[in-house]
Amino acid sequence: MFHRILTAVLFCSLLSGTAWAEPVERRITVAGEGRIEAAPDMATITLGVTHEAKEARDAMQATSEAVAKVLERLAAMGIAPRDLQTRQLSLNPLWSDSSVSDRDRRRITGFVASNTVIVRVRDLAALGGVLDAVIEDGANDFNGLRFGLQDPAPLMDEARQRAVSDAMDRAKLLAGAAGVTLGPVLSIDEHGGGSVAPMAEMAMRMSAAGAPVAAGELTITANVAMVFAIAE
Known part of the structure; x- marks a missing residue:
């Protein structure tokens, strides 16, 4: 009876040791930003x-x-x-x-x-x-x-593409600096859903008739967070 109990304990210990020895998945997490300047309409x-x-x-x-x-x-x-x-x-x-x-x-x-x-x-x-x-x-x-902007969707999509490209470039840079090989994308999350904001300073101009107005430019911004695996 004692022999069976001892065998069971040793078997459980071996299983636990195996679980503890499992390697932790290595990852690289980066943030990317895409910006586009456009004239308002x-x-x-x-x-x-x-x-x-x-x-x-x-x-x-x-x-x-x-x-x-x-x-x-x-x-x-x-x-x-x-x-x-x-x-x-x-x-x-x-x-x-x-x-x-x-x-x-x-x-x-x-x-x-x-x-x-x-x-x-x-x-x-x-x-x-x-x-x-x-x-x-x-x-x-x-x-x-x-x-x-009357239709900001196309510019917003372009800003998102730039944000993803920016995140990928950062991940490649970090992987190269660390001496590891970048693996596949594990997740992509957009932060904030994109935004359109006026520039801090706008050049004054006179319209064809009437009061002077400052048209300037708008900045369309997109932000993403990406997680990459580190290849073995």
């Missing part, structure tokens, strides 16, 4: 109209009439309905000022109405003229101008 403007009046109805009416005029002008300049969207419509009271010595309660002295519209301009040559036109027709709030 679209601009998104956030603009609005704000009016004050003693009566809420008058403030809202003045704002609505001005926005209607702006939208009519934009349509006449070729801006499609799908490129126009109301972002925010608000009506708020205006309160009287009060001081520490003033015992009277604050009261409503008037109302302010605002209407914010997002406009996509797909013809950048007309951008300056669009800005001048909307200001002339009553837009008195300007909340930003953002450049973009």
Whole structure:
């Protein structure tokens, strides 16, 4: 009986030793980045109209009439309905000022109405003229101008290809420096899903007519992480 138990223990020990002796798979993990600079072909403007009046109805009416005029002008300049969207419509009271010595309660002295519209301009040559036109027709709030691409997918795919090539070059460099042979790809992960960002500095230029605009360039970026086996 003792002999059988001893044999079983020795057999298990041999199995455990075999498991411990299994070689750990050797890998190289690298990150790659792909960048592409491209000129924008679209601009998104956030603009609005704000009016004050003693009566809420008058403030809202003045704002609505001005926005209607702006939208009519934009349509006449070729801006499609799908490129126009109301972002925010608000009506708020205006309160009287009060001081520490003033015992009277604050009261409503008037109302302010605002209407914010997002406009996509797909013809950048007309951008300056669009800005001048909307200001002339009553837009008195300007909340930003953002450049973009109408179809960023092809450039994003190219940035991803560059990111993979960059990662592969890094892996080959590391393998060569370490004196090992690079094996097959074990995994590829994209980080962030790609992004489009404006350049830090954009050269100013004057459009064909109207306000000066800075078109500059956009940077399309893709990032990947790749794992390679080390060949035996």
